[in-house]
Amino acid sequence: MYRFPKGFIWATATAAHQVEGGNTNSDVWVMEQTAHSMFKEKSGDACDHFNRYPADIRMLAELGFNTYRFSIEWARVEPLPGVYSQAALAHYRRVLQCCQDNGLEPTVTLHHFTSPIWLLQEGGWCSAKTPARFADYAALVTDALGDLISRICTINEANIGRVLTSSGVMPPLEKLQASKGWQEASATIGVPADTFLPFMFAVTDQAKDTVMQAHHQAVRAIRSSNPNIPCGLTLAVQDIVAVEGGSALAQLHHEQVNEAYLKQIKQDDFVGVQNYSRHRYNRDGPIAAEAGVELTQMGYEFWPESLESSIRTAHALSGLPVLVTENGIATADDQRRQVFVHRALQGVARCIDDEIPVLGYTYWSAFDNFEWMLGYEPTFGLIAVDRLTQQRTIKNSAHWLGEIARSGWLPPAL
Numbered sequence: 001m002y003r004f005p006k007g008f009i010w011a012t013a014t015a016a017h018q019v020e021g022g023n024t025n026s027d028v029w030v031m032e033q034t035a036h037s038m039f040k041e042k043s044g045d046a047c048d049h050f051n052r053y054p055a056d057i058r059m060l061a062e063l064g065f066n067t068y069r070f071s072i073e074w075a076r077v078e079p080l081p082g083v084y085s086q087a088a089l090a091h092y093r094r095v096l097q098c099c100q101d102n103g104l105e106p107t108v109t110l111h112h113f114t115s116p117i118w119l120l121q122e123g124g125w126c127s128a129k130t131p132a133r134f135a136d137y138a139a140l141v142t143d144a145l146g147d148l149i150s151r152i153c154t155i156n157e158a159n160i161g162r163v164l165t166s167s168g169v170m171p172p173l174e175k176l177q178a179s180k181g182w183q184e185a186s187a188t189i190g191v192p193a194d195t196f197l198p199f200m201f202a203v204t205d206q207a208k209d210t211v212m213q214a215h216h217q218a219v220r221a222i223r224s225s226n227p228n229i230p231c232g233l234t235l236a237v238q239d240i241v242a243v244e245g246g247s248a249l250a251q252l253h254h255e256q257v258n259e260a261y262l263k264q265i266k267q268d269d270f271v272g273v274q275n276y277s278r279h280r281y282n283r284d285g286p287i288a289a290e291a292g293v294e295l296t297q298m299g300y301e302f303w304p305e306s307l308e309s310s311i312r313t314a315h316a317l318s319g320l321p322v323l324v325t326e327n328g329i330a331t332a333d334d335q336r337r338q339v340f341v342h343r344a345l346q347g348v349a350r351c352i353d354d355e356i357p358v359l360g361y362t363y364w365s366a367f368d369n370f371e372w373m374l375g376y377e378p379t380f381g382l383i384a385v386d387r388l389t390q391q392r393t394i395k396n397s398a399h400w401l402g403e404i405a406r407s408g409w410l411p412p413a414l
Contacts, residue, residue: 002349002410009105009360010405011067012060012382013326014049015112015156016076018369021045026075026114027124027198028372030188036180041375047367047385053095059383059392060366061102063402068104069325069362070095071112071156072145074119074137081118081133089144096148105150107325107362109234110138110218112156113200113372120189125202125210135217142225152231153272153325154218158211161203162257163236167279168286173203200372212264219268234272234325235261237314238279239306245283253281262317270359271318272325275310278303297330297378304329304340308347311358321357324348326364330371330378337397338414345410363401367392 017023021044032042049056060068076088099106111134115124122129138154157163164170176182177193186196202211215233222231238257242250265271277300280287289295294302304327311322329340345361352358368381376387382398385391404410 004408009067010065011069011362012366013069013362013364014366016071016073017114019047019049021048025079027120028114031185034181034184038181039373043370046370048390054098057098057102061104063398064406068099069107071109075116107151108149109153109156124197125199125207126197130210131213131217134214135221138218139221139225142222146226152229153234154215155233157236158233159235159257159261161201165203166253230269232268232270234274237273237275237310239309241278241280243280243282246281250281265318270323271314271320272323273310273314274326275307277301278306304343305347307344311351315356321359323359324361328364328380330380334395334397338400
């Protein structure tokens with residue numbers, strides 16, 4: 001048996017667009033509606049968490065978690081530039097208060113992939129205006145809600161665009177811009193296809209600099225408003241493995257998606273690490289898992305040990321305490337979910353034993369939810385959601401992980 005430190009953060013997570021439903025003022029919503037959308041299906045009502053949050057939050061607390069990570073939707077809070085919705089702020093205050101009333105510390109993410117439509121009309125994540133726009137939004141949220149927030153993640157997976165393209169998961173930006181769905185979405189929003197740049201596709205050097213400037217300006221704004229709230233950003237930290245002459249390409253990928261970001265955040269309070277599998281490179285580039293290897297519903301290799309490697313990488317390059325802000329598996333086999341998390345937590349324990357300051361572990365996700373381009377097919381959740389009735393069904397893995405969170409003890413085996 002392994003005992004995690006006192007005060008260890010045990011969390012599960014959601015993101016606004018993926019669970020709330022009806023996020024009609026966001027860029028991703030527009031992209032979902034096009035005739036040739038790259039999204040497999042529309043998010044629609046999602047998990048209706050916008051309305052069902054009291055029961056959902058109570059359920060997470062009763063399972064044994066002590067923290068809930070969720071995002072505030074910028075497109076709801078600021079539907080037009082400089083125009084703030086007091087109704088949206090009041091809603092999120094109720095969500096935060098519900099967390100507090102149920103004994104859950106709220107970890108708030110300010111930007112989780114979706115942006116207001118007007119931001120894209122101003123140039124999106126290549127615009128020189130965006131860092132200040134985002135900092136103003138961060139200041140507003142902190143001023144209005146900071147008294148109820150335990151910690152803030154400014155931007156979720158600031159490196160996501162580069163990760164998806166350099167690992168071969170997403171086509172090059174030029175190919176996306178030429179697609180019918182992209183052109184339809186850009187026309188709906190009213191910008192040329194080659195300047196339409198949603199956050200998930202911010203892969204250029206200019207976009208990377210814009211994202212990081214937005215983060216740094218937001219941190220300054222948060223600290224000016226409330227210096228007692230710890231803040232950082234989250235990164236998809238990659239476990240990169242070289243095989244068959246792939247050392248040079250693996251190192252280049254590491255520099256582009258890990259080093260380029262981790263070395264810029266040394267003044268933050270923590271770094272959020274998000275990891276799901278490893279990435280292998282040979283001399284020709286990224287390669288798929290070997291034949292016969294177990295894959296998740298996302299097509300990832302079943303390799304929970306990658307979390308340990310990512311924690312070590314993040315701490316070594318940033319010097320910061322590490323908060324695992326996402327780790328999990330998309331699978332229909334709930335027993336394999338428990339095996340995956342158990343092996344991942346064994347790696348977390350080894351990091352702690354080596355005196356790496358790991359603040360906590362967050363399972364992604366709380367619910368089977370909308371998984372972006374793949375729709376509702378991948379099931380990451382600890383809690384199943386019926387697509388027609390919205391009925392919640394707690395999985396065995398939720399009870400199992402909740403008991404570990406409640407007791408702080410990791411059993412040696414399942």
